[in-house]
Amino acid sequence: MSASPPSDPLAAGLAAASALQQRGDVAGARRALLDLLAAFPGHPSVHRALGLLAANTGARDEALRELRAAVAAAPGVASLQVELGSVLAHGGDFAAALPHFEAATRLQPGLALAWHLRGITLVRLQDDAAALPVLRRAHALAPDQTPTLLALAQAEFRSGFPADALPLWQEVRRRRPDAEAVLRLGETLSRMGRQDEAAALYRDALQRQGDDADLWMALAQGEEDEGHRDAAEAAYQRALALRPGWAFPLAGLLGLRRGKAAPEHVAAATARLGDDIPDPERALLGYELGKVHDGRGEYREAMARWDDANAARRRMIGDYDDGDIRARGEAIVADWPAQVFAAGPRPGHDPDPRPLFVVGMPRSGTTLTESILGAHPQVFGCGELAELGLVAALAPLRPGRARRWPPGPDDLHPDALAWAAPRWLEAATRRAPADALRLVDKSPLNFQLLGLAALLFPNARVVWCRRDPRDVAVSIYGENFSLDERFATRLEGIAGFINLEQRLMRHWQQVLPLPILELRYEALVTDVEAQVRRLIHFAGLPWDPACLDFHRSERGVQTPSRWQVRQPVHARSVGRWRNYEFALGPLLAALDDAPEGG
Template sequence: MSSSHAEHPTPNGSEPRLDGLPPPAVLQLQAAARAIRDGAEPAARQALAGVLALVPEHPEALRLYGILHTRAQRHDEARVCLQRALAQWPDYALAHSDLAGVQHARGDMEAAFACWRRACALAPAAPMPWFNLGRNLQLHGDTTAAIEALQQAHMLAPDFLPALILLGDALVHAGRFDEADARYRAALALYPACGDAWRGLANMKTRPLSDADREQLSVAWRQPAITPTDRIAMGFALGKVCEDQGRYGEAFDALNRANSELRELRPWQAAAFHAHADALLVASRQLPSAIDLKLGHEVIFIVGLPRSGSTLFEQILAAHSHVEGASELSELEQVLGEESRRRQQSLLQWIGAADAADWQRFGQRYLTLTARWRRHKPRHTDKLPSNWLLTGVLGAMLPGARIIDARRDALEAGWSCYKQQFYRLPHFACTLTDIAAYIRDYERVMGVWQSAEPQRIRIQHYEALLAAPEDEIRALLAFCALPFEPSCLDYHRASRSVRTASAAQVRQPLRRDTARAGHYGALLDPLRFGLGLPKFG
């Protein structure tokens, strides 16, 4: 059996991954692949068992078994199958790439990236290994390396839209806006109804779209054959360009339609979330005192509502010589998820049973997972807005961490959330009434914790920063036990990757003309009512 199996067919047209299989086994392998695609696990297992009965340890059958286990989140079993495949074909690029995904899911990032890079080395002319490497480098925060890998994928497959879009996104995060614009527009040249391309252009919020863009977008948005995901993304982009041009009625109509379609995919349950937030608050107030009160002093969490200035506050802190801006990290969720899987219970089910030693272990695990962000600077930010819900948990797990609660005028913040497409569903921002309910829950929970522990939580008001930037920045740094550095006043000059929808805005000096809700008058009265504000006018 050959030991070199790249992704492309051999010159005579045969498929290398089928080497050594008799025709009946080939048919069964193809049936297994279809069953995996369709989510039919019993049929896939039966077909793969048939292949392995005919050709024991065949690498492609083992690889498909690995994919089957991965889909079911059985990552240990998937790893074993893929390692068995690679024992037969050590140079099988696809198997290395699949194994990388499994290692990533298991939290072994070093092994994952080694596998992705090995796949690229084995199949340098194949675009998918480069795309997978670039996509995951970008998710991991290594934007420069991601750009290089995605450029390679794009060069090898110029018409592959996902590579073009992700390359545009990475260029935005690096502050290379002209290049990003060119990539998004190249995608639109291939497919004018590419929602992700319009989303990328609209999210460069300091670069307004033109009248021609609005007309092209309006035409594409109304085409009956486009996919719901493209239509939703284009609706948000159309809302953005109409607002920029003062066409507020049209903007509201486009955003209302986009949010309605987005909500249909997975509706937000405000009452269930309210009950969950209250239950977590009650449980968190009964957690044991921390063993090491300094554990986590390296970390500055930034929480709050999306679109409330959290990226701006992170950019200010990241301009400091002691702080690395890590953006929106998943490690806190990963640590708690690992414990939930170990106990086979949800967080609310096991939170009361964890003792002080458990919480210290969780904190140390988080610090281990995030150590890469402290290789060059001693401290890092973790800017995931929804972590406000875990403020009490953080007190037991990382009591030495500081928490910045990013606050903005609730009406402006709520309306800004309504204008922004969020991809993690269900999401609270698809109706004005759900937004108001979410804001009330957030403010109530954070009010409890801030009153109880002001030494570890600072409410940082966006409007206060606009009114007195130097005073607020000095106070922010002092709260974080950081010496004042003038570079924090010139935060927009900081050279770093910014991986949020505010990537363009935080590279500009402070603007004081960011209020937009007043333009919509009574259209926003449902939000005002939910927030306890008087009706418009």
């Protein structure tokens, strides 16, 4: 809106009302504006002033009524759209706010604030995929705005772009060198496999900024990922000393020593579970205290702690839906018949022979398998890459196709493979030596996405790790898994996911052009050299005895198996389910196939 000259009675009236408001005379300001509205009926500037006055005094309904009137009177004014959207968003009505921010960016494409608010609103609506390009535009328009920089860094990281998030977090830390910026920067470095740099960052921050419990906690987790048990223990203890009763470092201390955990830590965790504590703390402490009892041979006590932890987790995230899992399996099988691959590679595929996907149920030996492969001098172990799942969630779709997970081949835009393959390769090669002949992605649940993997990389290989489902189930049930994995909180849910894995892997064996090696955990740990040689041969590599000494590796490990893979192969975990046979009825009743062996 153009400014009115000082002699304009409208401008004079608005200025007088503003002066009354600044002196604290809200009622007088409102009367003055109502008189002005009578003199200038329907004028957007007066409706705007009334709306902002109402918003400042908490009268949200009146604010919305007046701002909507202003927008109706002047729909082409971007600032009015922003103000109306802001009041809606401030009240939590993000879906209603979004169209106004979108309108503002159309009306005034150079208005950085509108792009920022549009991006933030999409984040609030949990649509990071749509938020990312919007926040990137906002940052490009106003790179000096720290709130936009912060929002973009968070969205880049959440969306699986840590390499893009890294320079943003580095700039956030430069502008605002507080503990939160250090923690987010360290988390990004860890996500990129640079755990040593993250730990160094935490140590430097602790020296510069003094004791901070959150920084000590992050350092403890970093030291644990790096295999430095004593250093991790010292850092957990310092975090706990700075924040007595904090569940996170207490759980970390229990997990480090398990059956040999210090009595005072066990007593503290037991006492905390006896209190009325929030479910996130109850779950965290329960999982780790159960491992302590398991390590001591107190199996009924362990199962009781895990039952309690998983009940708390279900209250947090909701319950497992077996019908949903079965429907997902049916959809994947229907979407990916053999005909999809019959015509050979699709346009946009990458013929790179380096990708090797290690899949299976969690706790089935995937980390062990990757560690063996990664000990070969011509192999790089990438860890659990999120990229295949991100590609499935973000890949361009054909016009008119609704987003679903995982997408079917007919959902994908013709350019999707050319977009997606470099994404995976960029993540896989981030720290890999240039001469690596194999890149090992050991994200276990990629067994749902092998059709997509075969389209992207028709020369890839797949290792399917298999293990007695009873041992798998006990190990999963007692582990603090991602909040996304509802199946892990019930034994029958774990059975349902095992059923899904079996169904899909048998399907992939029939339809995929990729070679698939079945690797049994029980055979691997009892006939080590023969199975390791078989694995290396399948990978198409010459034999190297370093693969038998994988436990000597100094590489970081960010999975629950981090301590097991730092030991020589052993068979102590085979048949562990027998300690919990008394509780496995729900599992056995829900499995489609009876376990092999007694």
